[in-house]
Amino acid sequence: MKNFFRIIFLIIFLFGFQHNSNAAEKVEYLKTDWSFKGLFGKFDRASLQRGYQVYTEVCSSCHSMKYLSYRNLAEKGGPEFSEAQAKAIAASFEVTDGPNAEGDMFTRPGKLSDKFVMPYENIKAAQAANGGAYPPDMSVLVKARGGGVDYIYSLLQGYEDPPSGITLDDGVYYNKFMYGNKIKMANQLSDGLVEYADGTSSTVEQMSKDVTTFLMWSAEPHLESRHQMGFKAIVYLIILTILVYFSMKRIWSRIETEV
Amino acid sequence: MSDHEYTPKSKFGKWFNDRLPLLSLASHLTDYPTPKNLNYWWTFGGILTFCLITQIVTGLVLAMHYIAHADMAFDSVEHIMRDVNYGWLIRYIHANGASMFFLAVYIHIFRSLFYGSYKSPREIIWIIGIIIYLLMMAAAFMGYVLPWGQMSFWGATVITNLFSAIPLVGEGIVTWLWGGYSVDNPTLTRFFTLHYLIPFLILGLVVLHIWALHVPGNNNPIGIDIKKPSKDTVPFHPYIVIKDGFALLMFMIVFAFFVFYTPNILGHADNYIEADPLVTPAHIVPEWYLLPFYAILRSVPDKLLGVVAMLSAIFILAALPWLDTSKIRSAVFRPLYRQFYWILVADVLILGYVGAMPAEGLYLLIARVATAYYFLHFLVILPVLGYKEKTLPIPLSITEPVLGGSPNLATAKNNESLNK
Numbered sequence: 001m002k003n004f005f006r007i008i009f010l011i012i013f014l015f016g017f018q019h020n021s022n023a024a025e026k027v028e029y030l031k032t033d034w035s036f037k038g039l040f041g042k043f044d045r046a047s048l049q050r051g052y053q054v055y056t057e058v059c060s061s062c063h064s065m066k067y068l069s070y071r072n073l074a075e076k077g078g079p080e081f082s083e084a085q086a087k088a089i090a091a092s093f094e095v096t097d098g099p100n101a102e103g104d105m106f107t108r109p110g111k112l113s114d115k116f117v118m119p120y121e122n123i124k125a126a127q128a129a130n131g132g133a134y135p136p137d138m139s140v141l142v143k144a145r146g147g148g149v150d151y152i153y154s155l156l157q158g159y160e161d162p163p164s165g166i167t168l169d170d171g172v173y174y175n176k177f178m179y180g181n182k183i184k185m186a187n188q189l190s191d192g193l194v195e196y197a198d199g200t201s202s203t204v205e206q207m208s209k210d211v212t213t214f215l216m217w218s219a220e221p222h223l224e225s226r227h228q229m230g231f232k233a234i235v236y237l238i239i240l241t242i243l244v245y246f247s248m249k250r251i252w253s254r255i256e257t258e259v
Numbered sequence: 260m261s262d263h264e265y266t267p268k269s270k271f272g273k274w275f276n277d278r279l280p281l282l283s284l285a286s287h288l289t290d291y292p293t294p295k296n297l298n299y300w301w302t303f304g305g306i307l308t309f310c311l312i313t314q315i316v317t318g319l320v321l322a323m324h325y326i327a328h329a330d331m332a333f334d335s336v337e338h339i340m341r342d343v344n345y346g347w348l349i350r351y352i353h354a355n356g357a358s359m360f361f362l363a364v365y366i367h368i369f370r371s372l373f374y375g376s377y378k379s380p381r382e383i384i385w386i387i388g389i390i391i392y393l394l395m396m397a398a399a400f401m402g403y404v405l406p407w408g409q410m411s412f413w414g415a416t417v418i419t420n421l422f423s424a425i426p427l428v429g430e431g432i433v434t435w436l437w438g439g440y441s442v443d444n445p446t447l448t449r450f451f452t453l454h455y456l457i458p459f460l461i462l463g464l465v466v467l468h469i470w471a472l473h474v475p476g477n478n479n480p481i482g483i484d485i486k487k488p489s490k491d492t493v494p495f496h497p498y499i500v501i502k503d504g505f506a507l508l509m510f511m512i513v514f515a516f517f518v519f520y521t522p523n524i525l526g527h528a529d530n531y532i533e534a535d536p537l538v539t540p541a542h543i544v545p546e547w548y549l550l551p552f553y554a555i556l557r558s559v560p561d562k563l564l565g566v567v568a569m570l571s572a573i574f575i576l577a578a579l580p581w582l583d584t585s586k587i588r589s590a591v592f593r594p595l596y597r598q599f600y601w602i603l604v605a606d607v608l609i610l611g612y613v614g615a616m617p618a619e620g621l622y623l624l625i626a627r628v629a630t631a632y633y634f635l636h637f638l639v640i641l642p643v644l645g646y647k648e649k650t651l652p653i654p655l656s657i658t659e660p661v662l663g664g665s666p667n668l669a670t671a672k673n674n675e676s677l678n679k
Contacts, residue, residue, distance in 0.1 A: 039520070067337045136532075140337065143523055144531035179541075219531075222340075222347045229348070230519020237515060241508040248501045255295055255493055 027177055029150035030157060032209055036216060039231055042224050043217055048079035050196050051214025054207050057194050059138065062130060062185075064118045067139035068218055071112040077224040078217055086112060093117045131171040133184035142212070142219040149212050151177065156208040159187035287473070292492035293499045294479035296657045300370040301477070302506030303363050309507055310360040311465065315458050317353040325405065327451035329444040332407035333533040351522040357399050358525045359514050361548035364392060368576075373600055375588030376478040382580040384471040389577045391464050396549065398457040401450040403546060408530030413543045415442045415450070421556075424563040441536065482589025483653055491657040542617060550614030551607050555633070557618040558626040568630065575637050582637055584645025592651040596644055603636050 035044040052073065055065070070090035073081045081089065090110035095117060098105035110117065119135075120126035127134050136144075145151050158177035162168055168182065175183045189204045196202050217223070265286040267273045276282045324343050326335040339346035368388070371377055377385035400418060404411045419436050423429040438445025476487055485491040493499070517525070525547060529540045545553050555572050559565035575582075590597045610629045616622040 067334075067341060072341075140531045144528055146528045148528075220347075226347065226351075226519055226522075230515065233515050233519065234512060237508060237512045241505065241512065244501065244505045244508055248505050251497050251501050255498070 027154075029147055029154040029177065031150065032153060032205075034149060034213070034216075036213070036223055039227065041227055043077070043079075043213060045080055046198060046200075047210045047213045048217055049081065050198070050200060050207075051210035051212070051217075052079050053196065054194055054211040055138070055214055058188050058207075059211065060116075060119060062119055062126070062135040063138045064120070064126075064135075065116040065138050065218060066118065067137075068116045069112070070110060070114055070116070072221060074112070075221070078221060079214070083112075090114060131184060135185070138215055138218065140219045142215045147177075149216050152215060153208050153212045155183075156189055156211070157204055289494065289496040290488075291473060291495040292476065292488035293495050294477055294485055294491060294657060295493045295498070296479050296481065296491075297477065297499070297502075298480055299502075299506055300366065300373075302503045303367040303370065305503035306363045306507050306510050307360070307367060308465065309510075310356060310363055311458065311461060314353060314356050314360060315462070317349050317356065318455070318458065320349050321353055322455060325451075327405070327448050329407060329447055329534070332405060332447060336406045348518070351518045355514065355517045355522060355525060357402060358546070358548065359510070359517070360395065361399070363510070364395060365548070368392070369604060372579075372603070373590045374478055374480060375482050375583070375585075375590070377580045378583065378588050379580065380475045381472075381478060384468060385580060386577050387464055387468045387471060389573070391461055391468065392576075393573060394457050394461050394464070398454055398461070399546065399548065401454040401457075403530075404447065404450050405454060406530060407447065407534045409532045409534055409538070409540050410527045410530040410543070412442060412534035412536065413540055414545055415446060417543055418545075419446075421562075421566050424566045426563070478588060479657065480589060481591055481654060481657065482587065483656070485657060489656075544615055547611065547615070550612075551610035552614075554610040554614035554626045555630045557614075558623065558630040572630075572633060575634070579637065579641075583641045585641075585648060585650070586645075587650045587653065589653075592653050593644075593648055594651065595648045599636065599640055599644065603633075606632050606636070 035042060035047070055063075070086055070093075073079050073089060074083045074086035090112050093110040093114075094107045095110045095114050096105055096107050100106055120129065123134055142149055142152060147154070154177040155175060158175040160174055160176055162174035162181075166174065166181075168174060172182050172184055173186050174181055189207050191203050192201075194202050194207065200206060220226070265276075265283045267276050267282050272282055321339065324335065324339045324346065326332060336350070339350050341347075343349075371385065371388075400414070404415045419433055419442065422432045422436060425432060434440060436446070437443065438449060476485075479485065488494075527544065527546075544550070552569050552572060556565045556569040559568045585593060585596065587593055590600055606629050609625065610633065613622045613626040613629065618626065
């Protein structure tokens, strides 16, 4: 047992050390309460729906979302739009389909089974339209960044005038949370930019939070069922462990040795 | 082996057993006399078997949905995460399962180091174990390449490039490994094939590992040879089965916590970015369980010597039964070795830590000192210690822990209870 504690102590010591050294280099991210954190964390439905609105009206002109389909919007654990709403959303997009019997491509209104429409034909087109920088696909963006949701949330609010002594090229902006502080995406959010249907006031902070929540869902669409199943699984395991512990004590009581 | 002759009761059983003695084997496994003083560090063998089976079963399901193609691998993993029923669960179990597997194997190896389980007559068990460990590292590395994220791609590039350090033929070997002039689709497909193959090789070696174990029987915390069966042993079933089961359940709780609540904490965020041969990540780091060796590799300024040092760090373990000259197995009775043992544990943890840091300045210095100490431990300290160390008197049997009238009675008893 003593050895066990020694190991735990060493590990904690090393992790603590690592944490300190990281903190010295990085900026503290802005903090907010995420409803999806914790053992019972769930998405805030309204926030997801607002986040989808911010994504469609602001982000989607440059950023694709290639792993999402319109049907996902109506699925359990997501924004949970009604099926009719999701169909209407899908139908509002023009989807290229084909080739038809004549061998021609044609466009039609989107269906639930369609993937989110891409803003650009291909990566080259995206680069050409954005000064050489490719706006990353946002489907798993939250998981692809070290700071996760806190990073994205902070980045969206991190635009500032550059400190004196730093000169920025054309099309490069200063963001205090960006790695190296230079980012090719201009500040996109300003107070009142979108008009929320549910009357929530669309401050930059609110929009950042909503769209980040939406991105978390798009990266982890099964987060809610994962948390629910995890709780059940761990409770089950704990009960079973206790039962097995007493069976073990009972069985070993036949021998003089302690277990 | 102290196997008593087993005769099945039923006529059919006897007929079958005469032709294929499966029932004898089952009887051997249930009656297998096990030292009764095994502590919880001994439960990791069972836990590792569980890990291997879990990886194979989840891996089979993943392989049904995964597409080993440079253009489709990343998409197919996202397909598993989103559209395959419980695909997220299977994948997270498999990905975190690899880490849990290594966590368990490190505890298993360090248990062996503490109690001298590698010493005569268990050298073959130990060497098979080291081969299993090597194969595990190969399987884990190739498995990490399969999602075809940025760390997959660049990790594969860095590791395969190590072979280019070999004089004359190095470059040729790397091209041969890649199946081209860079890590690309042929590399991915062959890694997938090997990643599928290796677990079954491990499974076969595990059978040999256990078979070799059942010849001399388990070592035990006081490291003495015991009579089997005797008052010092208990039958494997039910005593060890239930104890291993209890420990396994505790392990599964930790495992479940990772899978359900922090499934990505042990992975690198960059692996959720699709592989891009034109963009190199700022820091290329392997998974946590390979970090100590990565630190050793980078602590040597010369590429070839670095690779040699890294490989020696692993292969030196295979020579351990002969490097450790002490006749006493358990560190319980080796007061000096016990100190050096904990220094080695700290050394390996430090190596792991600096392996995750950039190889520069203070980190590099620490890595060099720790690397030097690692080799010093195995090549100098252990051989010398066997001759110099004054060991404590060892007991004759488990039931009578200490020789009567020994001046060290109190110390030995105290130590034994500490290590339970």
